[in-house]
Amino acid sequence: MTKKTTFAVIMVTFFEASLNTISVHHVGNPVQDEMYALSDAPLELKDEIIPNLLMQYFLKPFEKVNEVYHLMHSSDLALNEIHHFATMAFEDPEKFHEASEKIAKHLFKVTTHPNIKGGELYVVYFNKVQIEGNPLDAIGIFKSENKETYLKVYPDKGGFQVDYEQDAININKLDKGVLIFNIEKENGYKVVVVDKTNGGQEAAVYWKDQFLQVKIRNDSYNQTSNTLGIYKNFVTEKLDDQFEMSKADKIDLLNRSMKYFKEKETFDMDEFGNEVIGNPEAIESFKNFKNQYEQEFDTPIANTFEISGNAVKKQARDYKSVLKLDKNFHIYIHGDKELIEKGFDDGKAMNFYKVYFKEEA
Known part of the structure; x- marks a missing residue:
C-alpha cells in the first residue's frame, strides 16, 4: 500500500x-x-x-x-x-x-x-x-x-x-x-x-x-530510527561475514529499505524481510542482529509499529547511495541495480562498472 x-x-x-x-x-x-x-x-x-x-x-x-x-x-x-x-x-x-x-x-x-x-x-x-x-x-x-x-x-x-x-x-x-x-x-x-x-x-x-x-521514550519515532540504524549497520558491517556482496549490492539493499520506509505506513518484520532482504538466511541473520541490539541496549523494538516520517527523513541523511571508485568517479545509485554490472578488464588489470541507461539528462 x-x-x-x-x-x-x-x-x-x-x-x-x-x-x-x-x-x-x-x-x-x-x-x-x-x-x-x-x-x-x-x-x-x-x-x-x-x-x-x-x-x-x-x-x-x-x-x-x-x-x-x-x-x-x-x-x-x-x-x-x-x-x-x-x-x-x-x-x-x-x-x-x-x-x-x-x-x-x-x-x-x-x-x-x-x-x-x-x-x-x-x-x-x-x-x-x-x-x-x-x-x-x-x-x-x-x-x-x-x-x-x-x-x-x-x-x-x-x-x-x-x-x-x-x-x-x-x-x-x-x-x-x-x-x-x-x-x-x-x-x-x-x-x-x-x-x-x-x-x-x-x-x-x-x-x-x-x-x-x-x-x-520507546515510541514510533525511536523504533523507526533504531530499526533503520540497525539495518544500516547490518548491511554495511555484518553481511560480509556470511555473503560475498559488492558495494553496489549493499547500496541497493539500503535503497530498497529506505523506499520501504518512505512508502509504507506500518513496519512489519516479515513483510520487510521478504520485500527488502529476500534471502531467507539473510532475513534470519537480520532478526538475530536486531535481537542482539535489543538485549545489549535494553531497548525492545516491536515486530510491527507505525512508521515515523520524521525519523525516516532524519535517517535518510545517513543512508549513502554513492559508489566511490578510487578518486576518479562517484556513481549515485538510486534505482534498479540490474542496470549496473561489475567486471574485470584483464588487459588493464582493473575493475570496471557497466551502466545501462536510456537518456542522458
Whole structure:
C-alpha cells in the first residue's frame, strides 16, 4: 500500500507560552578549581523585550527536536535529583527559586570532566508550552557555555562609531537545555533535550547521562530510527561475514529499505524481510542482529509499529547511495541495480562498472 501524504509534526511549540519566573546562577568546573555562585532571588524582568528575547533563546531550538525522553534512575525514580527538584517546583511554586539553587548545586557536583566549560545556568518556569499538541507548564534548565564578541555600530557627530561587547551570548545558539513538562510524573515526566556537545565524548555525556539521567521514550519515532540504524549497520558491517556482496549490492539493499520506509505506513518484520532482504538466511541473520541490539541496549523494538516520517527523513541523511571508485568517479545509485554490472578488464588489470541507461539528462 502506498503511503499517504503526511506533514512533519512539530513536537514542541511556544506560540501561546509565557515566561513566568527565571532564576540565574553561575556554575563553574570544580576540576578547574572554579566554584558556583547562586543568586539571592529570581531575576526581575522590567520590560517586554528581554522576556521575548529569552523565549527565543530558550525555546526556539526545541522546535526541531523529535525525541521525547523520561527522567529515570537505575533503582528508584525518586532518587533522580532533577525529578525530585522539578516535582518540588511544580507542586509548590513558592519553592521554585530554592529548587533552582539545588539544581545548580547538582550540576556543579556532576561537572567532573576538565573539558566541561563553566557558564550561566538559567532555571525557568514556563506556562503553556505545547508538546504534542498539549499546552502544559514546563520547567526549563539551560546552560550557556560559549561566549562571543559583538560589534556595535552607532551614529556619532554626523558619522558613525564602532564599539564592541565581549563575552556576550548569541541568542540563536543555545548550548544545552532541557524542558521538563508537568505530565506523566510517575513515568519521569515528558522531557526534551538540546545538547550542542563540545570538549570530546567524555565531556559530552554528562548533560544527559549524569546531570539529567534520561532514557528515550520507546515510541514510533525511536523504533523507526533504531530499526533503520540497525539495518544500516547490518548491511554495511555484518553481511560480509556470511555473503560475498559488492558495494553496489549493499547500496541497493539500503535503497530498497529506505523506499520501504518512505512508502509504507506500518513496519512489519516479515513483510520487510521478504520485500527488502529476500534471502531467507539473510532475513534470519537480520532478526538475530536486531535481537542482539535489543538485549545489549535494553531497548525492545516491536515486530510491527507505525512508521515515523520524521525519523525516516532524519535517517535518510545517513543512508549513502554513492559508489566511490578510487578518486576518479562517484556513481549515485538510486534505482534498479540490474542496470549496473561489475567486471574485470584483464588487459588493464582493473575493475570496471557497466551502466545501462536510456537518456542522458
